[in-house]
Amino acid sequence: MKKRMLYIAAGIAATLPTISFAESPYFSLKDGDGFKRFSLSAGWLHAMPQGKPNGVNINTSVKKGDYAVGDVQLDTVTNAIANTKEGAAQKEKLLGVAKLGTTLGLIENGTLTSNMSGKANINSLESWNSADAGLKADNVDTLGIMANYFFTDNISLEFKAGIPPKVDIKGQGQINAPVLGIATPEGKLDTPIIGGIANGLINGIGGIPLDTQIPITNLAQSKKAASATAWLPAAELHYQFGKSGVNKFRPYIGVGVMYAHFTNVKLDSGINQDLVAAGHMVQNVLDGKAGAALEGKTSSADPSVKVKADDAWAPMATLGATYDFNDRWFGVGSVTYAPMSGDAKITVVNNNTGKELIQANTKIDIDPLITYLGVGYRF
Secondary structure, eight states, rough: OHHHHHHHHHHHHHHHHHHHHHHOSOOOOOOOOOSSSSEEEEEEEEEEEOBBBEEEEESSOOSSSSEEEOOHHHHHHHHHBBBSHHHHHHHHHHHHHHHHHHHHTSOOOOOOOOOHHHHEEEEESEEEEETTOOOEOEEEEEEEEEOOOOOOOOSEEEHHHHOOOEEEEEEEEEEEEEEEEEEEEEOOOOOTTTTHHHHHHHHTOOOOOEEEEEEEEEEEESSSSSEEEOOOOEEEEEEEEOOTTTOOOOEEEEEEEEEEEEEEEEEEEHHHHHHHHHHHHHHHHHHTTHHHHHTOOOOOOOOEEEEEEOEEEEEEEEEEEEEESSEEEEEEEEEEEEOOOEEEEEEEEEEETTEEEEEEEEEEEEEEEEEEEEEEEEE
């Protein structure tokens, strides 16, 4: 009996290594049943974004409220007056008083000084939307690299990569800042006798409705509004029809996920200069020089522009096919679509104080349709 038990134990021990180290049919470094486990291909990758611009949301540090006008040209004020019946009446009053002030020598070279220009109640610069402006990614070409691991002859996991391409971002539309509010001239002249009379006339003008647009920037002024380096790794599960060694032409379908990361984001120099000027406009308002803001004058700020594109994730679907030249070399072609979008943010900061003057946000619908043609090797 003991001898029999010893034989059984020896038999079990002999089979243990075989059981413990038996290889999975799905996870192995060796060839599968009639197929190679690994493949690597490289070729031409062409991405065609299908998305359209989505408008730009702008926020500034000019909150709703009263701001001093400061020195300003009379023409600047009249050009900003609302084109309404009330606006026309108030414009006529302003011009009448200004004509008298010029005659009396109180207004020189058409300049309304700070002791007569008063204040402006501005209610439109805190935030607004430029619906007709936006950004759109341009077509791009690069070297694509695809690596596959085959669980079976029909199911594989593909990792997509390549040389990160430089993507040009096209601009569309003009961005204007809406100036809506009420300007109220206030006489503070200290000239004896004449000053008192003039102050009465100035104060008698009353509120002047404002309605004008200040051009900020044209996003389409150059061939590209911005550029960035795009890192676009992806992973996809494939199902390939047919059988290795039997079918040379084998279609496949795939679903997966794509990740987008952007570096070296650069804004067009012309747009950058326009946004610096917009930063001066905002700072002038904050400094109590709303007239200088309308006239595009340099402010006390040192504005600089920063731009950032957020990372993005997206599902993806692929339709493709391979053609075997032999048991190792093959050609491959595919079409992939990914409904991808990302947010871009542009900020204008006063370097003197670190305070944010302007923030602009826009959604970029990339939605790339990606074609790939390559040559691969199985091993």
